[in-house]
Amino acid sequence: AQKITQTQPGMFVQEKEAVTLDCTYDTSDPSYGLFWYKQPSSGEMIFLIYQGSYDQQNATEGRYSLNFQKARKSANLVISASQLGDSAMYFCAMRPGISGYSTLTFGKGTMLLVSP
Amino acid sequence: NAGVTQTPKFRILKIGQSMTLQCAQDMNHNYMYWYRQDPGMGLKLIYYSVGAGITDKGEVPNGYNVSRSTTEDFPLRLELAAPSQTSVYFCASSLSPGQGARENIQYFGAGTRLSVL
Numbered sequence: 001a002q003k004i005t006q007t008q009p010g011m012f013v014q015e016k017e018a019v020t021l022d023c024t025y026d027t028s029d030p031s032y033g034l035f036w037y038k039q040p041s042s043g044e045m046i047f048l049i050y051q052g053s054y055d056q057q058n059a060t061e062g063r064y065s066l067n068f069q070k071a072r073k074s075a076n077l078v079i080s081a082s083q084l085g086d087s088a089m090y091f092c093a094m095r096p097g098i099s100g101y102s103t104l105t106f107g108k109g110t111m112l113l114v115s116p
Numbered sequence: 117n118a119g120v121t122q123t124p125k126f127r128i129l130k131i132g133q134s135m136t137l138q139c140a141q142d143m144n145h146n147y148m149y150w151y152r153q154d155p156g157m158g159l160k161l162i163y164y165s166v167g168a169g170i171t172d173k174g175e176v177p178n179g180y181n182v183s184r185s186t187t188e189d190f191p192l193r194l195e196l197a198a199p200s201q202t203s204v205y206f207c208a209s210s211l212s213p214g215q216g217a218r219e220n221i222q223y224f225g226a227g228t229r230l231s232v233l
Contacts, residue, residue: 035220037224044226046224103175105158109157
């Protein structure tokens with residue numbers, strides 16, 4: 001069975017600072033995909049970044065980067081230069097296997113609050 | 117671009133009533149999914165479909181039914197609504213999962229907030 005653990009229920013950061021949201025995962029599959037989604041107060045789920053287990057480099061998307069440490073089974077999201085609009089719930093998710101159907105397992109989320 | 121469209125956005129049901137949550141996508145995605153999100157929790161998969169005419173159960177299918185007659189539409193049916201089905205429901209879609217990032221991303225609708233009283 002797959003499991004995603006997000007140990008930080010809430011995080012506070014000041015505007016323009018960087019913040020790291022933690023995510024650890026557990027799977028026996030040799031290949032898998034890792035995702036981060038953002039859920040603002042309006043409720044929609046917004047895809048942020050994806051990392052494949054065999055990708056050689058850590059994924060980056062604008063101000064978002066994924067600190068992927070395969071041996072430690074961690075996939076932390078780093079947000080650089082935080083903005084007020086980054087205040088939201090952030091979910092880490094994993095998909096075992098990289099082809100065919102498999103379940104996307106979500107963590108319980110981390111609430112990020114960005115202050116001026 | 118519309119992406120994934122869910123209707124309605126909000127609904128209140130009485131215990132025992134039935135309703136259908138609508139989901140449509142215009143990205144020509146083969147895979148579609150229904151999730152529920154309970155307060156303070158991540159998402160749990162209810163049902164999924166890998167193409168028109170093909171559906172299968174996810175983690176929490178009891179009390180729900182789905183159909184997939186077209187590539188675009190994937191409605192979720194609640195029969196005999198119960199208070200335990202009070203939740204936010206998300207529909208998502210993706211390409212057929214593969215080795216690249218693009219194939220694996222699931223795109224979500226805005227959600228339907230359902231209360232059963």
